[in-house]
Amino acid sequence: xxxxxxxxxxxxxxxxxxxxxxxxxxxxxxxxxxxxxxxxxxxxxxxxxxxxxxxxxxxxxxxxxxxxxxxxxxxxxxxxxxxxxxxxxxxxxxxxxxxxxxxxxxxxxxxxxxxxxxxxxxxxxxxxxxxxxxxxxxxxxxxxxxxxxxxxxxxxxxxxxxxxxxxxxxxxxxxxxxxxxxxxxxxxxxxxxxxxxxxxxxxxxxxxxxxxxxxxxxxxxxxxxxxxxxxxxxxxxxxxxxxxxxxxxxxxxxxxxxxxxxxxxxxxxxxxxxxxxxxxxxxxxxxxxxxxxxxxxxxxxxxxxxxxxxxxxxxxxxxxxxxxxxxxxxxxxxxxxxxxxxxxxxxxxxxxxxxxxxxxxxxxxxxxxxxxxxxxxxxxxxxxxxxxxxxxxxxxxxxxxxxxxxxxxxxxxxxxxxxxxxxxxxxxxxxxxxxxxxxxxxxxxxxxxxxxxxxxxxxxxxxxxxxxxxxxxxxxxxxxxxxxxxxxxxxxxxxxxxxxxxxxxxxxxxxxxxxxxxxxxxxxxxxxxxxxxxxxxxxxxxxxxxxxxxxxxxxxxxxxxxxxxxxxxxxxxxxxxxxxxxxxxxxxxxxxxxxxxxxxxxxxxxxxxxxxxxxxxxxxxxxxxxxxxxxxxxxxxxxxxxxxxxxxxxxxxxxxxxxxxxxxxxxxxxxxxxxxxxxxxxxxxxxxxxxxxxxxxxxxxxxxxxxxxxxxx
Amino acid sequence: xxxxxxxxxxxxxxxxxxxxxxxxxxxxxxxxxxxxxxxxxxxxxxxxxxxxxxxxxxxxxxxxxxxxxxxxxxxxxxxxxxxxxxxxxxxxxxxxxxxxxxxxxxxxxxxxxxxxxxxxxxxxxxxxxxxxxxxxxxxxxxxxxxxxxxxx
Numbered sequence: 001x002x003x004x005x006x007x008x009x010x011x012x013x014x015x016x017x018x019x020x021x022x023x024x025x026x027x028x029x030x031x032x033x034x035x036x037x038x039x040x041x042x043x044x045x046x047x048x049x050x051x052x053x054x055x056x057x058x059x060x061x062x063x064x065x066x067x068x069x070x071x072x073x074x075x076x077x078x079x080x081x082x083x084x085x086x087x088x089x090x091x092x093x094x095x096x097x098x099x100x101x102x103x104x105x106x107x108x109x110x111x112x113x114x115x116x117x118x119x120x121x122x123x124x125x126x127x128x129x130x131x132x133x134x135x136x137x138x139x140x141x142x143x144x145x146x147x148x149x150x151x152x153x154x155x156x157x158x159x160x161x162x163x164x165x166x167x168x169x170x171x172x173x174x175x176x177x178x179x180x181x182x183x184x185x186x187x188x189x190x191x192x193x194x195x196x197x198x199x200x201x202x203x204x205x206x207x208x209x210x211x212x213x214x215x216x217x218x219x220x221x222x223x224x225x226x227x228x229x230x231x232x233x234x235x236x237x238x239x240x241x242x243x244x245x246x247x248x249x250x251x252x253x254x255x256x257x258x259x260x261x262x263x264x265x266x267x268x269x270x271x272x273x274x275x276x277x278x279x280x281x282x283x284x285x286x287x288x289x290x291x292x293x294x295x296x297x298x299x300x301x302x303x304x305x306x307x308x309x310x311x312x313x314x315x316x317x318x319x320x321x322x323x324x325x326x327x328x329x330x331x332x333x334x335x336x337x338x339x340x341x342x343x344x345x346x347x348x349x350x351x352x353x354x355x356x357x358x359x360x361x362x363x364x365x366x367x368x369x370x371x372x373x374x375x376x377x378x379x380x381x382x383x384x385x386x387x388x389x390x391x392x393x394x395x396x397x398x399x400x401x402x403x404x405x406x407x408x409x410x411x412x413x414x415x416x417x418x419x420x421x422x423x424x425x426x427x428x429x430x431x432x433x434x435x436x437x438x439x440x441x442x443x444x445x446x447x448x449x450x451x452x453x454x455x456x457x458x459x460x461x462x463x464x465x466x467x468x469x470x471x472x473x474x475x476x477x478x479x480x481x482x483x484x485x486x487x488x489x490x491x492x493x494x495x496x497x498x499x500x501x502x503x504x505x506x507x508x509x510x511x512x513x514x515x516x517x518x519x520x521x522x523x524x525x526x527x528x529x530x531x532x533x534x535x536x537x538x539x540x541x542x543x544x545x546x547x548x549x550x551x552x553x554x555x556x557x558x559x560x561x562x563x564x565x566x567x568x569x570x571x572x573x574x575x576x577x578x579x580x581x582x583x584x585x586x587x588x589x590x591x592x593x594x595x596x597x598x599x600x601x602x603x604x605x606x607x608x609x610x611x612x613x614x615x616x617x618x619x620x621x622x623x624x625x626x627x628x629x630x631x632x633x634x635x636x637x638x639x640x641x642x643x644x645x646x647x648x649x650x651x652x653x654x655x656x657x658x659x660x661x662x663x664x665x666x667x668x669x670x671x672x673x674x675x676x677x678x679x680x681x682x683x684x685x686x687x688x689x690x691x692x693x694x695x696x697x698x699x700x701x702x703x704x705x706x707x708x709x710x711x712x713x
Numbered sequence: 714x715x716x717x718x719x720x721x722x723x724x725x726x727x728x729x730x731x732x733x734x735x736x737x738x739x740x741x742x743x744x745x746x747x748x749x750x751x752x753x754x755x756x757x758x759x760x761x762x763x764x765x766x767x768x769x770x771x772x773x774x775x776x777x778x779x780x781x782x783x784x785x786x787x788x789x790x791x792x793x794x795x796x797x798x799x800x801x802x803x804x805x806x807x808x809x810x811x812x813x814x815x816x817x818x819x820x821x822x823x824x825x826x827x828x829x830x831x832x833x834x835x836x837x838x839x840x841x842x843x844x845x846x847x848x849x850x851x852x853x854x855x856x857x858x859x860x861x862x863x864x865x
Contacts, residue, residue, distance in 0.1 A: 061809050062807075062808030062809030062810065062846045063808070064808075195802070195803075195805065196805045196807075198807065198810065199801065199802045199805045199806070199807050200798075200802045201810075202807035202810030202813050203798045203801035203802050203806065203807060203813055203817060204746070204786065204798055204817075205745075205746020205747070205785070205786035205787060205813075205814040205817075206746065207810050208745075209810075209811065211739075211745070211748075211749065212739075212745035214740075214743060214745075220740070245729060246729075263728075263732075263736055263740040263741070264736045264739070264740055264749075265729070265731075265732045265733060265736040265740075266729070268752075334845060335809070335811075335845055336748070336750050336756070336758060336809065336811035336812045336843070336844070336845045336846075337748070337750075337809070337811040338749070338750075383809075383810070384809065385748070385809045385810065385811025385812075386808075386809040386811060386845050386846060387809075388845070418749075420752060421750065421751045421752060421753075421756075422752075616805060620805065620808060620848075620851070623847065623848070623850050623851070624808055624846045624847045624848065626847070627844075627846075627847020627848075627849060627850075628845070628846075628847055630847075631845075631847065650751055650752070650753055650755060651751050651753070651755035651756055651843060652753065652755050656756075656843045656845065657843075657847060657849075658839075658840055658842075658843060658849075659835065659836055659839045659840065659842070659844075659849040659852060659853065660836035660840060662847060662849035662850060662853075664850070665850050
């Protein structure tokens with residue numbers, strides 16, 4: 001995705017409206033600073049105490065925007081890192097839109113990419129105003145003033161000041177419309193490591209998340225959802241629930257039956273006591289096995305063509321044709337903090353505290369549920385205990401449920417909506433289950449002359465407010481990564497068969513690439529092996545010279561791993577490459593055989609994400625992405641039993657990677673002068689295919705379905 | 714009434730004695746550093762010290778622990794927890810942060826028992842704590858770093 005950062009974009013997101021912005025105050029913030037007199041724009045607050053607070057327009061869910069966006073401001077402000085603070089920006093489209101979306105939201109690994117120029121301009125504007133204020137106070141030319149590590153100085157007169165002492169005077173200066181920013185050669189902070197702003201509070205239990213918010217008189221609410229997707233409530237008997245000590249009321253809401261109690265345990269106990277009957281007439285009642293059979297049949301029929309190059313009939317004349325079918329299950333994201341939201345209604349207005357990932361969708365949805373105007377809804381965006389896509393809801397279903405419980409209460413008050421782990425695991429919004437069908441034709445010399453990949457799965461965006469963005473076309477997020485491949489594959493056809501089911505689906509860390517990279521990169525290995533080629537050299541040979549960044553990533557990962565072929569010393573080695581969200585990643589995986597099951601022992605990861613703003617955060621995201629991908633490849637599947645109920649419920653039957661299974665990870669960040677791209681997701685896609693390729697090398701088995709070691713059909 | 718001793722203070726609570734300690738800490742005492750992750754002792758986000766030993770508060774009814782000493786992350790003191798938290802911050806272990814209170818509690822308990830743990834000791838002591846951000850590489854490193862600090 002290319003993200004133009006225009007001056008118009010900057011102004012639309014910033015300066016024109018800046019001075020009208022009041023300092024947001026709210027409870028539950030990680031860091032509160034002295035309310036400073038100097039707020040040059042919507043992003044920067046400088047207090048008399050010298051602290052610089054950056055309003056972060058992207059949800060902090062572990063991927064690092066508090067530190068990343070603050071770095072961009074600090075760089076151009078020439079602040080000292082120790083004076084920087086971060087706070088979540090409230091929901092406000094006019095000020096805090098993601099310039100890649102045109103609306104406030106976090107996703108697609110865009111936080112740094114879309115903010116790169118905007119945040120630097122915000123910092124540069126503040127710096128220019130501080131300098132102008134100093135020039136006026138000291139009676140010296142602004143051009144002779146320097147700023148370094150939070151100190152404004154005039155060498156000739158020997159005068160100097162911190163930001164705080166100048167802040168009142170700076171606030172009276174005109175806001176520069178288009179302040180100059182540094183040349184990359186002059187960067188002091190960008191490209192170097194520094195402590196993350198949220199590490200200390202998250203190591204001491206003091207960081208404030210949604211579930212930690214308590215309001216006066218607040219009731220905790222849990223909702224009984226239907227056990228089958230698409231089912232609706234037929235009948236409820238709440239007499240036993242209401243008899244539970246602490247349960248205050250039970251209400252029917254569009255998503256199910258809500259139990260309100262004075263504490264969380266009573267709410268859960270009350271819900272357990274509900275007697276519920278559901279109408280399954282529109283529910284999904286197929287099992288996963290039945291659905292896979294239907295998806296596989298659709299894939300075999302070819303789907304609609306979403307990419308085509310050359311004449312695929314070349315495959316008919318091929319000396320050799322390989323075919324394979326891959327199956328991927330539904331996956332729950334399972335962020336450690338389950339979904340939650342706090343809503344307080346008072347006199348026709350609503351205030352919320354939660355980890356809203358798409359405030360632009362959440363705000364009007366809450367207003368709609370309550371029957372009030374969007375401007376009467378305030379959302380304080382808090383840090384979230386993980387998301388991996390789960391909180392980025394086109395449907396805004398959590399916001400809708402929060403609004404619904406407040407409305408159904410029938411009175412003003414404060415309510416905390418809590419999903420349990422069972423609600424999370426059984427609650428849908430899964431990574432779509434998917435079938436891939438691939439065919440490749442080789443000529444007599446082993447060269448690839450034709451390549452076909454048909455993907456069968458549900459659309460993520462159709463049926464949500466985001467459907468309009470598809471403009472009637474196919475949903476790219478369903479098959480991204482199977483199209484636009486850099487390799488020379490001869491004639492090529494990519495097909496997509498759109499499947500329908502009431503099971504709700506959503507983007508799951510790296511979205512379509514979670515399955516496309518696996519199918520493409522393991523099938524490519526199979527084809528290269530049939531042609532008698534090495535996995536690394538074979539890939540390099542398929543890449544044209546202009547694919548320099550792809551080649552460099554693959555070569556770097558191979559260099560790091562001291563690649564000598566797919567097997568040595570009783571261990572298997574596999575490589576996979578994927579570009580996602582503008583970032584190029586290659587990973588080499590080392591696998592050992594532990595009693596017939598694969599154990600990933602080491603991973604070497606080469607990443608090219610353009611200018612590396614915070615190398616430490618980039619390394620952390622690659623490590624985390626690798627662990628997240630390995631957890632799914634090793635353990636994860638959501639399956640429907642005959643009848644359509646979800647067979648998993650919590651971490652005992654939907655297990656997660658634990659510390660003993662985590663491999664050693666080495667990350668190499670490729671030097672680049674290109675504009676920065678995202679890192680939250682791109683570490684994920686190459687891991688599972690590289691692991692499968694290594695496992696094939698070690699024990700001969702090819703893995704055509706995930707997770708490893710599990711039959712899912 | 715159930716009498717509970719938490720972080721050195723006694724609390725008399727009119728709460729169902731079946732109520733898990735986790736929800737009493739959070740909903741009644743507003744000690745929110747202890748987190749809810751699963752409710753079935755599978756993830757370790759709710760780990761507290763009960764008479765000095767790590768315990769999953771989500772499956773510990775308060776009626777069963779009268780007379781015991783509960784310590785949450787807010788009440789932790791001593792060289793081990795200080796070393797762990799310093800190491801955690803120094804190499805930026807946390808990503809989303811939700812599980813990290815529990816990780817810090819388990820790591821502290823480990824260092825109290827085994828001052829110089831091996832990788833296998835770490836695997837065993839930390840096996841009950843899930844991190845979905847998979848910060849495990851840094852958790853391991855930080856525990857070794859903290860052990861070195863304590864060694865002095």
